Amino acid sequence: MARTASLSGYLELLPAERLVELHLLDTLREVFEAHGYSNLETRAVETVDTLLQKGEIDKEIYAISRIHDDDAAKEAKLALRFDNTVPFARYVTENAGHLAFPYRRYQIQKVWRGERPQAGRFREFTQADIDIVGEGALSTRADVEIAVVMAKALQTLQIGEFTLRVNSRKLSEGFYQAIGLTETAAVLRAVDKLEKIGPDRVARELSETAGATEEQARQALSLAQIRTADTSFASQVRELLPADAAGAELLEEGLAELTEVVDELNARVPGRAEADLSIARGLDYYTGTVIETVLRGHEELGSICSGGRYESLATKGKRSFPGVGLSIGVTRLLSALVDSGELGASRTVPTAVYVTLRADEDWAAAQDVADQLRARGISAEVAFSAEKFGKQIKYADKRGIPFVWFTDGDGGHEVKDIRSGEQTAADPASWSPPAEDLTPQIIHKTAEG
Incomplete structure (x- = not known):
């Protein structure tokens, strides 16, 4: 910030x-x-009179008007809360x-x-x-x-x-x-x-x-x-x-x-x-x-x-x-x-799994995999193009996505934890990430600790 x-x-x-x-x-x-x-939820705009009745902050109030109004600053009757x-x-x-x-x-x-x-x-x-x-x-x-x-x-x-x-x-x-x-x-x-x-x-x-x-x-x-x-x-x-x-x-x-x-x-x-x-x-x-x-x-x-x-x-x-x-x-x-x-x-995006493409024509099948994961509460993204796997993995890493999904030509599936490098067989109908990786975790570190 x-x-x-x-x-x-x-x-x-x-x-x-x-x-x-x-x-x-x-x-x-x-x-x-x-x-x-x-x-x-209330509206963002109130009348100036309503706001000026309450407290000693008139110098801090933003008055608003249309840009083409004459004497806009003098005639403004509305203001932001x-x-x-x-x-x-x-x-x-x-x-x-x-x-x-x-x-x-x-x-x-x-x-x-x-x-x-x-x-x-x-x-x-x-x-x-x-x-x-x-x-x-x-x-x-x-x-x-x-x-x-x-x-x-x-x-x-x-x-x-x-x-x-x-x-x-x-x-x-x-x-x-x-x-x-x-x-x-x-x-x-x-x-x-x-x-x-x-x-x-x-x-x-x-x-x-x-x-x-x-x-x-x-x-x-x-x-x-x-x-x-x-x-x-x-x-x-x-x-x-x-x-x-x-x-x-x-x-x-x-x-x-x-x-x-x-x-x-x-x-x-x-x-x-x-x-x-x-x-x-x-x-x-x-x-x-x-x-x-x-x-x-x-x-x-x-x-x-x-x-x-x-x-x-x-x-x-x-x-x-x-x-x-x-x-x-x-x-x-x-x-x-x-x-x-x-x-x-713990990461920058809600996505837990990035589904890669072996070939561009596999995009629809990759969407099916992602939908199976999403149906069980696992956030997933699908690649737009079949670039080299190394480039797809690099993109996932830059996004902060912990897992990358691969599908081979015979329809077999594997998932890779790109942090550890571990890659294992997986079924999109049953595989889930560890609980701590399912959603981004908020890391607390107090000023004293």
Whole structure:
């Protein structure tokens, strides 16, 4: 993947890399469906107004229009989706009468953002999302389920050690209100930058955008430094509150919800989660639990899986559809693991057998052989012309095909393992390759091993 791209920010995969990507996508799909999530695909295009209502990413949205429209940039009313969540919310409101709530769905599609291309950052990339949406209300147990399912998916991918870093926006906003900070959205946006710009610059931004005093900035930063593997964060938060703090109902609600989530995660996927009160998430639609995921050995990627609870992203008249969801940046994860050699494929093509031609007129008979193999689940290709056997074998080797099939003039068959050179008699009605050669195998090598 390190090769030069003709258009920066847009990833194109070589055959072996695509096999790894398909493995990731198939694994995610299997885990999601095992937990009852149904698949959904939404359109790539949304109205600009729909996208601009959600979050602080207007500079990253790609507007689209016909090439011959006058003043296209000014008049564009449509844009490419920047994530799967906003289109999903639109889908829910438009189709609420046809859905059973709570509605569980997974969605694996490409999204587009006008980011500056760099390592792990693309303008076109694939995201894999899972969400649970309720009608009117949704239990905190949905927050737990989403996190558990995603943790199991990441475990099944065998990508190495990871940690779900969990917080509650209710907790954070309640704390800010208790210490007298009313511009909580501005505080959250500033704190969300803590790992990127450091505490001094965050404190300065808190003063400039949220009107924080030096003491309030210190308290907000102290909250962000709390990180525990259990529920002891709750007592640490209360210790930070001044004795004369105003009512903290929202804070207590957030503490209770985060305690439930962390407790259940420790029971269901032990060692995979921690409470981290620095997590804020930059998008404005999150209202409760928020989650980011760090992959050990690839901390430079930032969060490989993130999301959280939203109460009002989807509404229709007096009806509201609260939900919770998580998203994996599949392309970011794939590029890092393939480039590092931690994930690879045992061969570049699905083909297990290359059926050679002794003479051009044997092509139909060779197709019959291939069809017999395919009928038993063995992927096979047939040569187009009767070149020298050495050239046909060389082609198969270059393609990464492990076995070459020969048929002699009397109708006898032999198959050759071109890796070892071993050649044996074979019957197309019964021969099979070793199990490990039937399909390409995904090779896992963790950063630690």
